[in-house]
Amino acid sequence: MSSALSSHLATRRLEEMVENRTAYSSDEAELNVYETHMQAEKVSLTFDAPVIASMIEGKKIMHLPTLDPFEFLPGESVVVPGGQTMVIDFPEADMETPTRCLALAINPEKIKQTVNQFNQLADTGDPEDWDVDDANFHLLHDRPMQMLIDRLIRVYTEGHPSRDVFVNFMLQELIIRLLQSKARKLLLREQAGPGHERLRHVTAFIANNLQNDLTVDDLSEQACMSKPHFFRCFKNTFGITPVEFINARRIELARELLATTDRSLTDICYQIGFNNTSYFSRLFKRYEQLSPSAYRKKYRSR
Secondary structure, eight states: OOHHHHHHHHHOOOOOSSSEEEEEEOSSEEEEEEEEOSOEEEEEEEOSSOEEEEEEESOEEEEETTEEEEEEOTTEEEEEOTTOEEEEEESSOOSSSOEEEEEEEEOHHHHHHHHHHHHHHTOOSOSOOOOSSSSOEEEEOOHHHHHHHHHHHHHHHHTOTTHHHHHHHHHHHHHHHHHHHHHHHHHHTTOOOSTTHHHHHHHHHHHHTTTSOOOHHHHHHHTTSOHHHHHHHHHHHHSSOHHHHHHHHHHHHHHHHHHHOOOOHHHHHHHTTOSOHHHHHHHHHHHHSSOHHHHHHHHHHO
């Protein structure tokens, strides 16, 4: 349990067994911490403003209009438009293992302002822009995202006199990280649409050539951009460099091969585009916190 959450639990009042709510307000957003201490089904929750909901402890089953029902677990967030109802099941909650979740409701004008700034930075010459409040969006946290959410809880609960200033900067970072996650997910799925065609083409080129030596020069040529312009557009849109993107896709393919085949680590290493097994193992462990062999063993034990 984080120190920030411990501080919250020390001062909050537990008045309801299902979705007990504690609210912390700032100029641009309201942080709500919900706790449930008993099993329940079909609990409805609606916010007027767009909401970023993040799991802290326990498990929920989420029912949202644009997604199939899914388990909502710690280390995950979902974006829900304002006015849309979340229907939630709590299959395991009790006094010993409560469910805790935060819901950050953000002023739509703050989102609009940040989106406009992001679109100017991520401009690729295409007409399509990104937004965060048009549909449900479910994502897993990377380390920077989890650290940002922990910082938000800490700043809201500590009562610092400059809280609104701190929160304002963190909201901008959070919104941009969500935009970058959405851009990456949508482009990887190669969804139809007129915008970002050049970057969409590059991501498809990477997916089809993971086994080859890929350079930024190659990718900028595929995008018909100068190398500096391509690098800037790519990083601003996806939140990571082209090399980091390539490595992430290679590790994603490695996970699949480790889980579904009996191929040796050396074979997998060369198939996904690495020419050094030691480097592959170090990089895989950096991404997954497990060695390739330990990952395979753990996955198959399930």
